[in-house]
Amino acid sequence: MENKTFYNEILTDHNLHPGHKHALDDANMVMEGVNPSCGDDIFLNLKVENGIIADGSFQGDGCAISQASADMMLDLIIGKTKEEALELSDIFLRMIKGEASEDELELLEEASVLKDISHMPARVKCAVLGWHTLGEMIKN
C-alpha cells in the first residue's frame, strides 16, 4: 500500500495546470485513446515535420493520472524524433512493469514519478493511456 505519496506535487500540478492541454490547429497526426475503466478519453495531437515532433497537445477528460501522464509525456517528446519518442514510450511501459533500469528512468525525467503505479494495478491503464496512444499513432 505504498501509494500514500503517490499523488505528489508533480502529478497534481500537471493535472491542474497542464501545459499541453489545448487544441493544435496545424496537427497532422490525431488519435483518440480511451480507457473504459475510468472513462478517460483523450485526443493526442501531433505536428510531425521531417520525422521530428515539432509540436503536440492533448485534449479530453480523465482522471488525474491519465491527464498528468499525457502532459508529462508531451513535455518529453516535443522536439524529439519519432524513433526517440517510440523508444521513450517503450521505456515508460517497461517502467510500469518494473523492468526499466535506473539510467532509463532518468531519461523519462518527471514522468518517472509514475513508477509506483504498479502498486495500484487498477490505475495502470490510466498512466499508460497517453503513451499507448502515442505508440499506436507512430507505428501506424
Added chain:
Amino acid sequence: MCREQQAGSRCDNKRSEFAPQTEERFAAQGAEIRKDFPIFNIPGENSGQIVYLDNAATSQKPHCVIEAERKFYERENANPLRGLYSLAEEATREYEEARKTVADFIGADDSSEIIFTRNATEGLNLAAYCLTELLLKEGDEIAVSIMEHHSNLLPWQQAARHAGASLKFIECDKNGVITDEAFEAAISEKTKILAMTHISNVLGCKNDLKKYSDFCRDRGIILVADGAQSVPHIPVNVKELGVDFLSFSGHKMFGPMGIGVLYGRKSLLEQMPPFLCGGEMIESVTRESAVYAQIPHKFEAGTVNAAGAAALAEAVRYIKKTGFDTIQERERCLTEFAMKRMKQIPGVNIIGSPDAALHNGIISFTLEGVHPHDTASILDADRIGVRAGHHCAQPLLAHLGIPSCTRVSLAFYNTCEEIELFADSLSQIRRKMGYGE
C-alpha cells in the same frame, strides 16, 4: 457523534434521557457484531484494518457462514440429487433444506418457487430468456426503469432483440423518484413485462414494488424485480410485494459468492421452458427429446452449488438472529451520520435525495474537480475501500448527467468511527490534489 445523527429517527425519542448511553450502546453493539466477522479480526500487526465501505458490491461474511460452507465439504460432500447412498442423500437434504429456509425468509408459498442460481445476474437472465420464449411476441413492449443495474437491463435488451419487441424506459428525477406520469408514459397495452429494481445501487432509493405489482396484475403485466440491494438490508416478502419474480445474490447478503436466488411465481415457472439443459433437470431422455423435471429442478441444470446453498441458508439464519430491526436501525443511523459529515465537506456533492432516510445505506457522490477514480485511490491510501466508476448503471449516470461517481455503501457492521475516518480522509482530498482551501 451518533447521538446527533439520530435526529428524526426512532432513537430520537429517547434522546434527552438516554443519549450518551445510546451512543455508547451503538458503539458497543457494533464492536460485538464485528466479532462475528473474521475479516475484521485478522490477527497480527500487519492487519492494518481496512475500513470497508463497499458493501453494495459484496458484503463481508460472518464466521458461521464460512463454517457452514466448510462443514458441507468436510462432512456432507456428495453430488446431491444423484447418488442413492446415504451421503448423497444427506447432501440432498441439506440442499433442499436451504431452499426451504430461503423460501420462508422471503415469504414464498412453496419452496419449489426458489431456484438456486449463481447470482442475481443469472436469475435475471433466466427470467428474461424463459419469459421471452414463453410469451414475448413481435411488437410487444418491455418497460424498464432507467435506474436499472446492467444486470436488469441487458437481458431485456437481448429479449427485445430476439422477439422483435421494444424497450420502454421509465424515467426518474434526480432524486430517483418515479412519478406516476413517468411510469404511465412507459406503459401501454403492448407492455408484457416490467423490470424494476427494488433498491437502486447508485441512488439508494427504494421503488414501491407493491404499487407497481397492483398495477401490473390488473393488466396482465409480469413484474420482474431485482432484489440484489434490498434483500440484504430490509425485510422482503414476495407475497406482500406481489412480484412475479425476484432475483438476488447470496454474496451481498453475507453469504458466499457463487450462489444466488430467483424466486418465481409457481404458475409461471411451470409454464416456462427450461433455461440451461443437461443433467439433473430431466425425468427421462430419448434420442430426440426429453421430459423435463418438475420445478424448481427444471431450472437447475448440472451439478448444483450445494455448499453455497447451505452457507446461504446459514446467512439467512444469521440475518434473522441479528434481526432486521437492528440491521435497519444501525444502517439508518450510519447513513444519517455519513451524509451529515459529507455535507460539511466543501466540494462534496451527494447524488440523489438529500434525505438520508431515502438512501438505504448507499451514498454516491462527486468531489468537485477530482475524478472519482482519484478519490477512490486516495481513500485507498488511507485503507478505506469504496467503489468508483459507473456502477454498472451507465444509462442512469448518463440520465443524471454524471460521467462517473464514487459510492459509499454501508452495512450494519460498520461503525461511526469508520465514518469519521472516511470523512476525515475525504476532507483532505481536494487539498492533496492541489486545490487551495
